[in-house]
Amino acid sequence: MNTLYNKEPEIRINGKDREIWAGYASIAAELRRKSEGQAKTVLAIECYPGVRLREIEEGIRLHMPIEAVFHAEDAAIDAERREAKMSRYLTDDRVFGYMAPFTVDEFYDESKLERLRERIERVSHGLVVIIGFGASLAAEPDVLAYADLARWEIQQRYRSKENGNWLAGNADEDLLRKYKRGFFVEWRMADRLKQAVLPRADYYLDTNAKDRPVMATAGALFAGLEQAAAQPFRLVPYFDPGVWGGTWLEKHIGLEPKPHPYAWGFDGVPEENSLYFRYGDIRMELPALNLVFFQSAHLLGERVVERFGAEFPIRFDFLDTVGGQPLSLQVHPHKAYIREHFGMAYTQDESYYMLEAEDDAVVYLGLKEGIDAERMIGDLEKAQQGGFTFPAERYVNAYPAKKHDHFLIPAGTVHCSGTNGMVLEISATPYIFTFKLWDWDRLGLDGKPRPVHLEHGRKNISWERTTAWVNDNLVDRVEPLGEGDGWTEERTGLHELEFIETRRHWFTGKVPHHTQGTFHMLNLVEGDEAVVESPEGKFEPFAVRYAETFIIPASVGAYTIKPGSGSRSGRLATIKAYVRS
Incomplete structure (x- = not known):
């Protein structure tokens, strides 16, 4: 544990x-x-x-x-x-x-x-x-x-x-x-x-x-x-059971057992997470959005505020299907569609970073070559009516997934996590805009059919994103960028259609970072403990542990990350996300 x-x-x-x-x-x-x-x-x-x-x-x-x-x-x-x-x-x-x-x-x-x-x-x-x-x-x-x-x-x-x-x-x-x-x-x-x-x-x-x-x-x-807004910090996480939930979160984070397994873990969603402020002996809880509203420029950076306003446009969360079930087969709306139909300024581009994966873990991503779009929609409609199981693997690619794989999912791409994966989802923030296409013949925890939005979904599927395109654009896009004393840096995505840039650092020594005027959101995806420090002494050393998400405000500027004293493994890794210029 x-x-x-x-x-x-x-x-x-x-x-x-x-x-x-x-x-x-x-x-x-x-x-x-x-x-x-x-x-x-x-x-x-x-x-x-x-x-x-x-x-x-x-x-x-x-x-x-x-x-x-x-x-x-x-x-x-x-x-x-x-x-x-x-x-x-x-x-x-x-x-x-x-x-x-x-x-x-x-x-x-x-x-x-x-x-x-x-x-x-x-x-x-x-x-x-x-x-x-x-x-x-x-x-x-x-x-x-x-x-x-x-x-x-x-x-x-x-x-x-x-x-x-x-x-x-x-x-x-x-x-x-x-x-x-x-x-x-x-x-x-x-x-x-x-x-x-x-x-x-x-x-x-x-x-x-x-x-x-x-x-x-x-x-x-x-x-x-x-x-x-002038130092690294973490949001207060919360965890929620779901119909497809797995066992990883409960086992490895030490959560109270529930009748239904935990499906989601939220520790990087400022729109819904809290902050704990400690004043002497008294702790106060407040919505993390207060920091976004009242320290926008220092937290986000002026360039991000100019583009998104007082909104935190990136979120990190966990999807646990280890020993559980697949997520619903789904698609997210294109930018023009979400703006016209829901009044949102940007859409839910995302990616799946595999924090952990069993040997048989898969990610469903993109469509197979040569499928008939109308036949696929017809099968989805029959499945929605009941008495028919949608043959997902006839239409959708199923990619084997292993620890540290990164699957990119620009809006319009059919996708879902299969069983036996522990996903760190890196996503744009409008996170309720998931159009479920099929839900594997199951009911929600309330005993009712979970909502399927096939009419919205069919209008947003990018039918040209088939196997060859997915292989070239969304899978295994690791690009070495640089190295130093005890560290290497890689670009792992996201796709050019998405505004989020992600960088992975492997390290055994101290890694230099700089916010360059925008916030960074990170997770320690390998290793027990790392320490974030300011070369200029702007803040106290800040310790993070495995799987913890943390935020570096834009105002911080230069910072370093190194292995912590509690780290027992040799090589550590962080995944970092920020708004691409």
């Missing part, structure tokens, strides 16, 4: 230990201090959708008197108008919508807001709390707090049916539809509001753990973000 893998990586923040409070008693004491000497204090608690509003209200009230509480959502437009606004962007599809351009004020009634402000104004003394998603619209507060939580925690609340979507009353609805509403509408709107409100907030409130809030001054939060 690889117990060295750190499942709870932290960033220790310097100099702000006195600007953080854990638990409602300590938070209330700080709020009392903040309001001392004032006859009336208006506290606005702006919230990300999914925050437990009642818990916050009751938790504060338990430790300090509150004269009045107002709920921002009382001023929202009615349900019929909300649904009419959202319907075009939600669509009838179970999985896919269209990226919505809304801001939160579009869902509030100005006359209701004005009446709410008048009610707040009529309270003459004491602590007055306005809380909810949109609370900052309802008052000019004396104290402004922002209550936040991570995307993964939101999804857990969807799954447990504790929460539905914002004002939707749909806690019991299909999980995929709840996720779709969050992804395409709510989270986009909430992220725009966060970017506007948080820089003027007094406090930041971490509400991820039930009844265990953590509050920091906004100054302490932003100091932490600034520090994180």
Whole structure:
């Protein structure tokens, strides 16, 4: 078991230990201090959708008197108008919508807001709390707090049916539809509001753990973000069971056994992963997206920001089929298609790096020569209707896969991982845009057929990507680039159609790297432990272990990687990804 893998990586923040409070008693004491000497204090608690509003209200009230509480959502437009606004962007599809351009004020009634402000104004003394998603619209507060939580925690609340979507009353609805509403509408709107409100907030409130809030001054939060964007760091990983899951993650990372095996491991997806900031004895969890939003240039680099905006365009994740089943046969949309149909600016180009592989591991990639496209689509349609098994190997190449092989998968290429592979997936970020073509005659963990999007898929298959083209363009494209004292560098892809550059370094000594004005995302794919250092002493030495993904911000500039003291193997290797110039 690889117990060295750190499942709870932290960033220790310097100099702000006195600007953080854990638990409602300590938070209330700080709020009392903040309001001392004032006859009336208006506290606005702006919230990300999914925050437990009642818990916050009751938790504060338990430790300090509150004269009045107002709920921002009382001023929202009615349900019929909300649904009419959202319907075009939600669509009838179970999985896919269209990226919505809304801001939160579009869902509030100005006359209701004005009446709410008048009610707040009529309270003459004491602590007055306005809380909810949109609370900052309802008052000019004396104290402004922002209550936040991570995307993964939101999804857990969807799954447990504790929460539905914002004002939707749909806690019991299909999980995929709840996720779709969050992804395409709510989270986009909430992220725009966060970017506007948080820089003027007094406090930041971490509400991820039930009844265990953590509050920091906004100054302490932003100091932490600034520090994180100047040093190597890791995201907080999470792991999820799936119908095709394997045994590698549980065995080698030391995960709690589940009734269904782990299929996915996410330790390099800033849109969904968290960060842990450690201030003295208190740990605070925050969405990694906060770093992307508020330290864009230092983290991503100006060239990447100019191209993608405040988005982290690369992700690393794990796909575990060791002792499990194949992934669904799938294809990703072309750039023009994803832009036209879903409102995304770029598409899900990707690759499979084989972190581990059993002797019989395969990757399905590209189409065989001379196949009949209409016959293949006809067979896929019959398989979707049931009673017919799609003959995948009649149409799709199956390549033997061994450890350290790298398979390139530009959008439009039919592909999936077969059984007995442990894949490090290196991908562009719009990661829900997978068009399943066939799912090997199985049901999802919910007992329902997993969604197949054959109509989208057939319009995006690049039929010319057959065996000869795949062999020339997508398999075994290793190009030696250079070497030094104790290291060699190779280019392993990606294809010219993709914007991600990947480099592999084999090393027994110290390897020089430089960000060249863009972020680097890396994984230690061989060896027990490596250490990242700054030649200029900009940051403390940073240790990484086998299979850990880590990020080097653009602002770091020069850095080195060398074998760590805990490394028992001779030769180590990293795979590095960045945005190609």
